[in-house]
Amino acid sequence: xxxxxxxxxxxLVQGITGTQGMFxxxxxLEYGTKITAGVTPGKxxxxxxxxxxxxxxxxxxxxxxxxxxxxFVPAPFAKDAILEEIDSGLNPIVVITEGIPLRDTMEFLAMxxxxxxxxxxxxxxxxxxxxxxxLGIMPAHVFSKGKVxxxxxxxxxxxxxxxxxxxxxxxxxxxxxxxxxxIVGLTFIDLLEMFKTDEDTRGVxxxxxxxxxxxxxxxxxxxxxxxxKPVAAYIAGRTAPPGKRMGHxxxxxxxxxxxxxxxxKALKDAEVHVAEKPTDVARLLENLVR
Amino acid sequence: xxxxxxxxKSAEPRPNRWFxxxxxxxxxxxxxxxxxxxxxxxxSLPIPKGLVVSTPEEARKAFEELGRPSIVxxxxxxAGRKKAGGIRFASTxxxxxxxxKELLGMKIHDxxxxxxxxxxxxxxxxxxxxxxxxxxxxxxxxxxxxxxGGIDIEEVASRSPEKIVRFDVDPxxxxxxxxxxxxGRKLGFSGKQLVxxxxxxxxxxxxxATYDCELLESNPLLETEQGSFVxxxxxxxxxxxxxxxxxxxxxxxxxxxAELTPLELKARxxxxxxxxLDGNIGVIGNGAGLVMATLDMIHYYGGKPANFCxxxxxxxxxxxxxxALEIVLSNERTKTLFIxxxxxxxxxxxxxxxxxxxxxxxxxxxxIVIRMVGTNEEEGRRILEEAGIPFLDSMEEGAxxxxxxxxx
Numbered sequence: 001x002x003x004x005x006x007x008x009x010x011x012l013v014q015g016i017t018g019t020q021g022m023f024x025x026x027x028x029l030e031y032g033t034k035i036t037a038g039v040t041p042g043k044x045x046x047x048x049x050x051x052x053x054x055x056x057x058x059x060x061x062x063x064x065x066x067x068x069x070x071x072f073v074p075a076p077f078a079k080d081a082i083l084e085e086i087d088s089g090l091n092p093i094v095v096i097t098e099g100i101p102l103r104d105t106m107e108f109l110a111m112x113x114x115x116x117x118x119x120x121x122x123x124x125x126x127x128x129x130x131x132x133x134x135l136g137i138m139p140a141h142v143f144s145k146g147k148v149x150x151x152x153x154x155x156x157x158x159x160x161x162x163x164x165x166x167x168x169x170x171x172x173x174x175x176x177x178x179x180x181x182x183i184v185g186l187t188f189i190d191l192l193e194m195f196k197t198d199e200d201t202r203g204v205x206x207x208x209x210x211x212x213x214x215x216x217x218x219x220x221x222x223x224x225x226x227x228x229k230p231v232a233a234y235i236a237g238r239t240a241p242p243g244k245r246m247g248h249x250x251x252x253x254x255x256x257x258x259x260x261x262x263x264x265k266a267l268k269d270a271e272v273h274v275a276e277k278p279t280d281v282a283r284l285l286e287n288l289v290r
Numbered sequence: 291x292x293x294x295x296x297x298x299k300s301a302e303p304r305p306n307r308w309f310x311x312x313x314x315x316x317x318x319x320x321x322x323x324x325x326x327x328x329x330x331x332x333x334s335l336p337i338p339k340g341l342v343v344s345t346p347e348e349a350r351k352a353f354e355e356l357g358r359p360s361i362v363x364x365x366x367x368x369a370g371r372k373k374a375g376g377i378r379f380a381s382t383x384x385x386x387x388x389x390x391k392e393l394l395g396m397k398i399h400d401x402x403x404x405x406x407x408x409x410x411x412x413x414x415x416x417x418x419x420x421x422x423x424x425x426x427x428x429x430x431x432x433x434x435x436x437x438x439g440g441i442d443i444e445e446v447a448s449r450s451p452e453k454i455v456r457f458d459v460d461p462x463x464x465x466x467x468x469x470x471x472x473x474g475r476k477l478g479f480s481g482k483q484l485v486x487x488x489x490x491x492x493x494x495x496x497x498x499a500t501y502d503c504e505l506l507e508s509n510p511l512l513e514t515e516q517g518s519f520v521x522x523x524x525x526x527x528x529x530x531x532x533x534x535x536x537x538x539x540x541x542x543x544x545x546x547x548a549e550l551t552p553l554e555l556k557a558r559x560x561x562x563x564x565x566x567l568d569g570n571i572g573v574i575g576n577g578a579g580l581v582m583a584t585l586d587m588i589h590y591y592g593g594k595p596a597n598f599c600x601x602x603x604x605x606x607x608x609x610x611x612x613x614a615l616e617i618v619l620s621n622e623r624t625k626t627l628f629i630x631x632x633x634x635x636x637x638x639x640x641x642x643x644x645x646x647x648x649x650x651x652x653x654x655x656x657x658i659v660i661r662m663v664g665t666n667e668e669e670g671r672r673i674l675e676e677a678g679i680p681f682l683d684s685m686e687e688g689a690x691x692x693x694x695x696x697x698x
């Protein structure tokens with residue numbers, strides 16, 4: 001049954017008339033995602049790939065039964081779009097948008113917490129329950145229905161690992177990118193908690209990168225709860241020179257707790273199997289998952 | 291950065307959360323002290339009288355205008371300037387002239403001193419700390435204040451964290467006046483001092499929220515002999531994602547970059563994340579995580595990357611790929627090129643067109659190893675095939691191949 005989204009999840013696409021929104025709405029529809037409505041202010045009454053477009057989320061929600069949503073709205077307008085969705089009771093909300101100011105993120109995450117809305121991202125590739133529902137921008141063909149739950153802070157690196165899992169025959173249950181920003185909604189720990197009780201998920205792949213301390217916190221959780229399912233991890237940025245900025249705001253070495261060594265050590269302490277290369281994640285899990 | 295030696299001193303990871311908070315902060319768009327202080331002034335925070343100068347002659351004039359003993363402060367973005375001798379006291383105009391001359395020729399932790407702030411010297415009874423920073427684990431701004439400020443604040447933070455008052459601000463309604471007052475009371479103030487400090491903390495928070503700061507701090511915040519407060523130093527780091535609503539700093543971002551190489555600066559102007567490294571394999575990929583993993587894999591197979599280049603922020607378009615190629619190829623160290631694309635929001639056909647166009651224009655002669663899979667893969671492969679450019683579909687294979695070629 002996987003987690004968070006499945007074959008029956010009905011989805012609203014915010015920003016469906018934009019280039020990215022339109023392109024990925026098509027790919028999501030092709031995957032079988034039930035896209036029920038789209039929203040773009042000023043474009044109400046039109047349609048995209050046969051999906052009706054509304055000016056406001058509340059009109060869309062009045063006209064259809066909708067569960068989840070995915071946001072492609074540009075950063076300057078993202079906060080408003082997300083608050084509108086939280087207000088209309090959509091859950092979960094997947095925020096693809098990159099470059100949202102931290103102050104905006106803090107505000108809509110606080111609102112999401114208040115309304116008990118699950119928010120994935122921002123700056124995430126999204127979530128996919130293999131073979132059922134794709135709520136994101138990931139290339140579909142690297143995923144196949146299977147046994148491993150995947151959580152990652154990265155985008156493209158997630159696809160790399162998923163492709164490996166697929167190739168090995170293990171396949172995936174649900175794959176979630178938690179987002180590359182310094183502050184994100186759903187965390188590694190939240191997802192480990194969900195995978196713990198998901199019957200289909202037999203093992204977890206955790207993909208981290210340098211910067212922040214999300215991996216250390218996840219390791220601490222795994223250790224403390226004697227996590228019942230096998231976990232394999234990969235940490236990107238082992239050879240990154242200290243102090244150099246490597247892309248997004250999250251990927252910064254800012255002291256010992258953010259380095260690859262610190263993360264790998266914490267994970268090994270928690271008896272997590274740490275892969276040397278992305279391709280080794282599937283190899284490790286093959287031996288652990290039965 | 292604020293607590294200059296915090297990172298150096300962290301021989302062992304320390305458990306207290308305050309320390310973690312400092313370590314986690316990013317440090318991208320920093321303002322110079324004089325810039326932060328001009329914002330402080332517009333919010334009527336009490337700051338010392340001072341003037342920004344860039345020559346010894348101007349420094350002398352500034353001193354004469356202030357008409358009293360002064361502090362000459364180097365304006366640099368790196369921290370630790372006091373310990374590096376970048377802040378001096380002067381009591382005569384000749385002294386100011388000589389100090390200014392010396393400081394303006396100096397480098398502090400590799401950053402050249404281009405401007406000085408000449409400020410009236412204030413005799414302080416005590417040095418406090420007051421600041422606001424982004425708290426990543428909670429997802430809010432946290433106000434931090436301590437009676438033991440000054441350059442040893444990081445010592446205080448690690449030795450006796452209880453001496454630091456912390457307050458997590460609700461992101462929805464912001465810091466309320468009474469909350470600032472609670473912080474003032476926790477520090478032990480009453481009467482007029484409490485009222486004054488409440489105002490200062492409120493304003494610091496307000497500036498932080500108005501300018502989308504990741505960090506804003508006064509260290510030290512001075513208490514004068516008369517019991518009033520003065521923001522003696524003021525530091526700001528602005529969230530670079532928010533620059534679209536703070537256009538006044540956009541130019542500054544371009545000027546900044548004391549630590550960046552000319553190519554890194556050029557890359558930044560073109561919207562690419564590019565960092566120069568010391569090897570000879572040029573790397574272009576999409577997504578920071580994938581590119582980092584690519585560098586790790588090159589090392590794993592015994593090669594050395596010449597750079598980190600993420601062309602994928604928001605999708606690697608044809609233009610971005612062309613820009614990335616242009617930049618990576620202009621690095622003289624690059625002898626082999628490894629392009630690693632796993633397309634999601636990026637489209638393989640765009641990437642392929644970018645590669646083909648650049649190859650024709652720039653007449654690339656060095657070996658190129660391309661690994662490309664994902665969205666619109668078939669179309670992308672068709673374009674490469676038509677142009678006679680070989681490609682691989684495994685990252686491991688690609689990395690091995692690139693390393694092998696770089697060693698030839």
